[in-house]
Amino acid sequence: MRIGLVSSNQHEPTIEVLCEINAYYNPSSPASKETVRQHARENLLSPNSPHRLVVAEGKDGRVVGLAALTFAYSIVEPEMDRRTQCQLKELYVCSSERGRGIGRALMAWVAAHAKERGCSRIEWPVKASNAIGIAFYESLGARLVEDRLSYRLAGSELSELACQGNGVREAASLETSSKPGRLG
Template sequence: MGDAPPRIRIAPAEERDVGLVLQLIRELAAYERAADQVEATEELLRRNLFGPRPYAEAAIAYVDRGAGEQPAGLALFFHNFSTWTGRPGLYLEDLFVRPEFRGLGVGRMLLVQLARIARDRECGRMEWVVLDWNEPSIRFYLGLGAQQMKDWIIHRVSGPTLDRLAALE
């Protein structure tokens, strides 16, 4: 018998998680070769994620390999609106999985959770952008059924594709 697969849990970020959210944002910025561009602070995140008018939400992935849970990834998202569908959309601003947790299904589970949120909130679609040099992420998104939009590297899942993604375990 081999090692048991790691347990992955996705939880909504809470105000007490602001420091972790900022750390994951900084790690993402470093990965995207833009560490010097992070202007976010704990106070800004606290106010804009958990203040009187939250502008975005975050989900945190935790992985337990048998020695307790460790924070493994982040999805930060907000609602937009499509005049064409007359419905809100869910826009994924950032998806990040720490390198040591890649290949375990963490990113997939974060996207599945966001697809479920989008479906449950009656969103018409879910969209995000990806840097054109980030081929592993592009392949990952296309493998889940996302479509690249002409002239934009925007990925979208909607309709039956959104339902299929939300139904994945």
């Protein structure tokens, strides 16, 4: 098995895995392969993407697992040994390949890569109902962050708050443009 950052010759096999991930999370209405391909090419595999995709390739050349990472600088921890953090957005092993150590190997590669980048930690969300995933992460030595919760703003609540934000931005723009000597 080979693990590394996705290369251009692995894009199409990676798209196959992304289709499987999409179907896993959206079993009643998975996206079409073309929609997944377009999203991957325009966003996930783009040189401008904040994500770095890491793939595990089997002996037969198939992509059998994937991790998606982003790196961020801490806002509140400026110390050199704590300022860079790795966010694991996704860890996925193809259903036909589970139980073969691929997830552990991907996480070990991610940990080494994060350390090389100066990261002091790797953080990721996991569904509270994912007992198998939680047990796996704990077997790696990861621990639940007791003092953190995850929130989501979506749908009509997101739209409603965005409308309020647009009003605030418009008011600030008007205020700035009405001051003498200032361009709006």
